[in-house]
Amino acid sequence: MAQIVVLGGGFGGVVAATALRNKLGREHKVILIDKKQDHLFTPSLLWLIVDERKPEKIQRDLNVLNKKGIEYINAEIQRVHPTNKTVSTSTGEVRYDYLIISLGAEVVRDVIPGYRDGINFYCLKGAEVLRDELKSFKGGKIAVVVASTPFKCPAAPYEAALLIDAYLSKKGIREKTEIAIYTPETLPMPVAGPVLGNTVKELLEKRGISFNPQKKLVSMENREISFEGGEKFKADLIAWVPPHRSPAVVRDSGLTNETGWIPVDGKTMKTQFEGVYAIGDITANKLPSGMMLPKAGVFAHGQAEVVANNIAAEISKTGELKEFDGQGYCFLEMGQGIAGFASGNFYAEPKPLVNLKNPGRLWHWGKVAFEKWWLWKWF
Ligand SMILES: Cc1cc2nc3c(=O)[nH]c(=O)nc-3n(C[C@H](O)[C@H](O)[C@H](O)COP(=O)(O)OP(=O)(O)OC[C@H]3O[C@@H](n4cnc5c(N)ncnc54)[C@H](O)[C@@H]3O)c2cc1C
Numbered sequence: 001m002a003q004i005v006v007l008g009g010g011f012g013g014v015v016a017a018t019a020l021r022n023k024l025g026r027e028h029k030v031i032l033i034d035k036k037q038d039h040l041f042t043p044s045l046l047w048l049i050v051d052e053r054k055p056e057k058i059q060r061d062l063n064v065l066n067k068k069g070i071e072y073i074n075a076e077i078q079r080v081h082p083t084n085k086t087v088s089t090s091t092g093e094v095r096y097d098y099l100i101i102s103l104g105a106e107v108v109r110d111v112i113p114g115y116r117d118g119i120n121f122y123c124l125k126g127a128e129v130l131r132d133e134l135k136s137f138k139g140g141k142i143a144v145v146v147a148s149t150p151f152k153c154p155a156a157p158y159e160a161a162l163l164i165d166a167y168l169s170k171k172g173i174r175e176k177t178e179i180a181i182y183t184p185e186t187l188p189m190p191v192a193g194p195v196l197g198n199t200v201k202e203l204l205e206k207r208g209i210s211f212n213p214q215k216k217l218v219s220m221e222n223r224e225i226s227f228e229g230g231e232k233f234k235a236d237l238i239a240w241v242p243p244h245r246s247p248a249v250v251r252d253s254g255l256t257n258e259t260g261w262i263p264v265d266g267k268t269m270k271t272q273f274e275g276v277y278a279i280g281d282i283t284a285n286k287l288p289s290g291m292m293l294p295k296a297g298v299f300a301h302g303q304a305e306v307v308a309n310n311i312a313a314e315i316s317k318t319g320e321l322k323e324f325d326g327q328g329y330c331f332l333e334m335g336q337g338i339a340g341f342a343s344g345n346f347y348a349e350p351k352p353l354v355n356l357k358n359p360g361r362l363w364h365w366g367k368v369a370f371e372k373w374w375l376w377k378w379f
Contacts, residue, residue, distance in 0.1 A: 002028045002315045005087060005096035007077055009034035009062045011042075012102030012280035012300030014378045017070045019308030024315060026069060031096075033073045033089060037062055039379070042152075042297065044371055045127040046159050046333055049134065049239075050167040055124055058371070060379040077103070080253040082273035098275045098311050101262065102304065103250060105152055105281040105295055107242040112147060114221030118240035121160060122152065130239050134167060139176025140236030143225055146183040147217045148243045152281055152295045154189040155342075157181060157241055158200055159333045164239070165207045166335020179208070180233060182215040182225065189342075191291045192354040196342060199356055203334070244295070246282055259284040259292075266293070266347065267323040268310065269303050277311075279303035287326075289351040298328045299346075331367035332356070339363035 002024075006017045009032055017032040024030070044058035065072045075089035080099070087094045107122055109115040119133065120126035144161045151157075161181050168174040181204065187197030188204075188211070204211050216228040220240070225233045245251075246261050255271065257263045261284035262271055269277045280300030285293040293299060306324045313319040326347025332340035341363040344354030357363065 002097045003095060004028065004030050004098040004100070004311060005094055006030070006032045006100045006102065007034075007080075007087065008032075008102035008104060008280075009036065009039055009065075009072070010102060010104050010280070010300070011297035012104075012304045013100070014039055014062075014065070015301050015304035016100045016102060016279065016308045017065065018068065018378055019305055020312060021068055021070050023308065023312035023319075028315060029071065030069070031071045031073060031094060032062070032065060033075055033077055033087070033094065034062060035074070035076045035090075037074055040124060041371060041374055042122075043331075043367070045121065045124065046156065046163055048124075048127045049121055049130045049160065050163045050335070051131055051135065055128065058375075059124075060375055064379045077249050079249060080255060080276075082253075082255070082271075082276050085275065096275070098315075099277065100304075100307055100311075101250065101255070101271075101276065101278040101282060102280045102300060103247045103282050105150075105244040106247050108245055109242045111243055112217060113219040114223075115242070117220050117223045118145065118238040118242075120242050121239050122156075122241055133237055134164065137168070137171075137173070137177075137237060139173045141178045141180070141234065142237045142239065143233055143235040144179070144181045145217060145220070145225060145238060145240040146181075146185065147241060149184055150292060150295055151241050151244050153330075154191065154294050154296070155330050155332050157183065158188050158204065160239060161204065161209050162207060162334040164335075165209055169336075174208075178210075180210045180212060180235075182212045182217070182227065182233065184214060184216050186213050189294075191287070191289075191294050191346070192342060192344070192352060192356075196354055196356045200332070203340075203359070244281075250282060257284060266326070269307050269324060277307045279307055287346060287352065288349040293326070293346055294328075296328065296330065298330060302327065326352075328354075331363055331370070332359070333364065333367060334359055337361055337364050339367055341366065 329343035
C-alpha cells in the first residue's frame with residue numbers, strides 16, 4: 001500500500017488528490033492537508049468586487065473530499081522532512097511515500113509602510129471590503145497598485161481595473177472618477193510578449209484607465225502612494241496586490257532556492273528530493289526565455305494532472321508517463337459582459353507563443369461556464 005500526501009487544497013492540490021483517487025485502487029491512501037476548510041475559486045473574486053458574486057457561491061467545503069475517498073486533514077503544515085519522508089502538522093506527524101506540494105504563494109502586506117490604507121483584493125475578506133467601498137464610492141481617484149513581481153494571475157489587476165471602470169460607468173459616476181494602474185512591470189503580462197501586452201495597454205487607454213509601468217511601490221501612507229524615484233499619487237481608494245512569497249513552511253524546510261520558491265523540473269515537476277513533487281504557484285519554473293512561468297491556476301491544474309498520472313503509473317506499474325507541456329490560457333474579464341481570451345504555449349522556444357482573441361461576449365460566458373464546471377467537477 002502506498003500513501004500519497006498532497007499539501008494544499010487549492011487549485012493544484014484538489015486536482016492532484018482527485019486524479020490520484022480516480023486512478024488508484026482503494027488499498028492506496030490519498031491524504032490532503034490544508035489549514036483552511038474552504039476551497040476558494042479565486043477568479044470569481046473579480047466579480048465579487050463589483051457585486052456580481054456572493055462569497056458562499058464561490059467556495060466549497062474541503063470536507064466533501066472525504067466522501068470521495070480522499071482523507072482531508074484540516075491542519076497547519078509546520079515542517080516537511082524529505083529525508084525521513086514525514087510532514088509535521090498542528091495535529092501530528094504524517095508519513096508519505098509520495099509528496100505533492102501545492103501550497104501556493106502567500107501575500108505579505110506589512111513590508112509596505114501605510115499598507116492598511118490599501119485594500120488587498122487578492123483574498124476574500126479584502127475583495128468584500130473593496131466591494132463595499134465601491135458601493136459607497138461617490139467619485140474621486142482610484143489606484144490599482146501592483147507592489148512587486150511575481151504575483152498570482154498576471155491578468156487580475158488589469159481585469160480589476162476594467163471591471164471597476166464598467167461598474168462605475170453603470171453607477172453613473174465614471175466621469176467623476178480617475179482610474180490609474182501602477183505596476184513594476186514594463187507592460188501588462190510581459191511574459192506573454194509585447195503584442196499581447198500592448199493590446200491590453202490600448203484596451204485600458206480606450207477605457208480611460210491610465211497605465212503607469214515600471215513603478216516600484218515604496219509606501220502608501222494616508223493614501224499617498226509613493227514610488228521609487230519620488231513620484232507620488234494621492235488616491236481616494238487603493239486596490240492593491242501586495243508582495244508575494246512562498247509560505248514559511250517550505251522556506252524553513254530548506255526546499256526553496258535563491259528565488260525563494262521551490263525549484264522543479266518543468267516537465268515532471270520533480271524536486272531534488274526523492275518522491276517529492278511541487279506544483280503551481282510555489283514553484284520556480286524557469287522558461288527558455290529566462291522569465292519564470294507565471295503563477296496561475298491553469299498551470300497548477302495541468303501540472304497536477306501530470307504528477308498524479310505519473311505517480312499512479314509508477315505505483316500500479318501500468319500506463320504511460322506524461323510531461324507537462326507549458327500550455328496555458330486565461331480569460332481577461334473586462335466588464336460590460338465581455339472578456340478576451342489569451343492562450344498559448346509558455347514552453348515554446350525561444351519565447352512563449354501566446355495570442356489574445358478579440359474580446360467578446362463568448363469569452364465572458366466561457367469564463368462563467370468554467371467557474372460552474374470547476375466547482376461541480378472537483379466538489
Ligand atoms: C483575484 C485572483 C484572480 C485569479 N484569476 C485566475 C484566473 O482567472 N486564472 C488562473 O489560472 N489563475 C487565476 N488566479 C491564480 C490562482 O488562484 C492561483 O494561481 C492558484 O490558486 C494556484 O494554485 P496552487 O495550488 O499553487 O495554490 P493555492 O490555490 O493558493 O492553494 C494553496 C493552499 O495551500 C494552503 N496552505 C498554504 N500554507 C499552508 C500551511 N502552512 N498549512 C496548511 N495549508 C497551507 C492554503 O490554505 C491554500 O488552500 C487568480 C488569483 C487571484 C488572487
